[in-house]
Amino acid sequence: MIQIHQNQTNSAQVSNYETELNLEKFDQIAPKKHNPKIYQKLLKKAQDIGDKQSEFFALGRLAMIYQSWGQYREAIQYLQQQLVIIRETNDRYSLANTLGNLGAAYQSLGQYQEAISHLQEQLAIAQEIDDILALANAFGNLGITYQSLGKYQQAIEYFQKQLEIAQQIGDKTSEANASSNLGISYQYQGDFAQAESLFLQGLKIHEELFGGNNPSVASNLNNLASLYQDQGKYAEAEPLYQRVLEIREKQLGKEHPDVATSLNNLGGLYNNQGKYAEAEPLYQRAIAIYSEKLGENHPNTQTVMINYLQMLSQLTDEELSQRFPPEMVGDIQSLRHS
Numbered sequence: 001m002i003q004i005h006q007n008q009t010n011s012a013q014v015s016n017y018e019t020e021l022n023l024e025k026f027d028q029i030a031p032k033k034h035n036p037k038i039y040q041k042l043l044k045k046a047q048d049i050g051d052k053q054s055e056f057f058a059l060g061r062l063a064m065i066y067q068s069w070g071q072y073r074e075a076i077q078y079l080q081q082q083l084v085i086i087r088e089t090n091d092r093y094s095l096a097n098t099l100g101n102l103g104a105a106y107q108s109l110g111q112y113q114e115a116i117s118h119l120q121e122q123l124a125i126a127q128e129i130d131d132i133l134a135l136a137n138a139f140g141n142l143g144i145t146y147q148s149l150g151k152y153q154q155a156i157e158y159f160q161k162q163l164e165i166a167q168q169i170g171d172k173t174s175e176a177n178a179s180s181n182l183g184i185s186y187q188y189q190g191d192f193a194q195a196e197s198l199f200l201q202g203l204k205i206h207e208e209l210f211g212g213n214n215p216s217v218a219s220n221l222n223n224l225a226s227l228y229q230d231q232g233k234y235a236e237a238e239p240l241y242q243r244v245l246e247i248r249e250k251q252l253g254k255e256h257p258d259v260a261t262s263l264n265n266l267g268g269l270y271n272n273q274g275k276y277a278e279a280e281p282l283y284q285r286a287i288a289i290y291s292e293k294l295g296e297n298h299p300n301t302q303t304v305m306i307n308y309l310q311m312l313s314q315l316t317d318e319e320l321s322q323r324f325p326p327e328m329v330g331d332i333q334s335l336r337h338s
Contacts, residue, residue: 036065056085056094063101070257070293072109079105096125096134100141107145108257110298115145136165136174143181148299152185159185173216176205180220187227199224215258218247222265229269241266257300260289264304271311283308310335 039058046054063078079102086095103118119142126134143158159182166174183198203220210216225240245262252258267282283304290301312320313335320329 036062039065052085052088056082059085060098060101063105067101067105067108069253070108070255072105072294075105076102076109092125092129093131093134096122096129096131096138099125100134100137103138103145104141107141107148109294110148110300112145112149116142119145132165132169133171136162136169136171139165140174140177140181143178143185147181147185147188150188152188155185156182172205172209176202176209176216176220179205180223183227184223187223187230192227192231195227196224199227213247213251215248215251218244218251218258218262221247222262225269226265229265229272234269234273237269238266241269255289255293257290257293260286260293260304261300263289264300264307267311268307271307271314274314276311276314279311280308283311 039061043055043058043062046052046058059078059082063075063082066072066078067075079098082098083095083102086098089095099118099122103115103122106112106115106118119138122134123138123142125131126138139158139162143155143162146152146158147155159178163175163178163182165171166178179198180202183195183202186192186198187195199220203217203224206214206216206220221240222244225237225244228234228237228240241262245259245266248256248259248262263282263286267279267286270276270279270282286304287301287308290298290304294301296302309332312332315323317329317333320332324332
């Protein structure tokens with residue numbers, strides 16, 4: 001079964017254009033509760049009076065909230081409005097950050113060419129103005145995008161550049177992200193020893209930074225479990241997948257796309273062991289979440305659908321006939337030989 005790896009996404013960047021504002025009260029009220037209503041009110045007021053800075057600030061905060069919820073389409077809408085505003089200024093730093101955030105959102109939605117276009121523009125501007133943080137961010141997100149396209153050597157080159165910058169400036173979060181993402185590319189290339197070393201390195205840093213119940217820690221554990229699963233170490237993989245699911249449901253909510261990733265991967269582990277009754281409800285729930293949050297055509301949704309149908313193909317003809325109409329039974333049976 002196809003597992004879904006969990007890239008360590010690079011944090012959204014806050015623009016200079018935002019930090020010039022005296023809007024601390026909004027950040028004191030809204031982010032802790034992830035309450036978009038405060039910022040929606042600010043956005044409307046700013047638009048009514050033509051206050052572009054406050055409008056830009058509110059759009060950025062709304063984008064961050066919706067992206068944290070896994071609602072990437074909504075985040076992109078706000079970021080596109082931000083981009084229109086910032087292109088009318090001479091603030092190259094904020095332009096680079098907005099492009100990076102938009103590129104990362106497109107990447108999460110599976111729109112990889114849109115992601116590359118925005119991230120390459122961010123990279124060019126970051127190099128022009130010597131913004132090392134934006135540079136590392138662009139390298140990391142480009143690496144994730146090329147990895148998603150199966151271009152692992154290009155991804156490795158970008159992640160190594162991100163890692164070099166992170167170590168140079170002492171950015172431990174970026175160092176952990178780059179290490180973890182490098183590990184995924186090495187795993188795809190079959191270098192399991194190198195992948196495990198990098199996953200453990202990223203896990204150690206994230207646990208030191210955030211403790212044991214953080215989404216970044218969950219992503220490290222997910223990738224480590226996937227590595228063990230690839231090696232047939234199911235007994236080692238299962239408790240890791242279960243811990244990841246528990247962390248994500250608690251920290252992100254039960255309908256977040258990352259929860260669907262955990263459900264697919266745990267379902268795949270059970271499927272590999274012939275535990276179809278345990279796998280099926282996990283696949284069904286993952287499909288429902290991905291379809292709602294990312295759309296039916298997103299690569300992750302399609303991956304889980306394929307996994308689920310391949311699992312059904314392993315059921316007996318009698319059980320298939322009892323559960324599905326004849327035309328569907330034939331389609332499922334045909335997967336046994338694919």
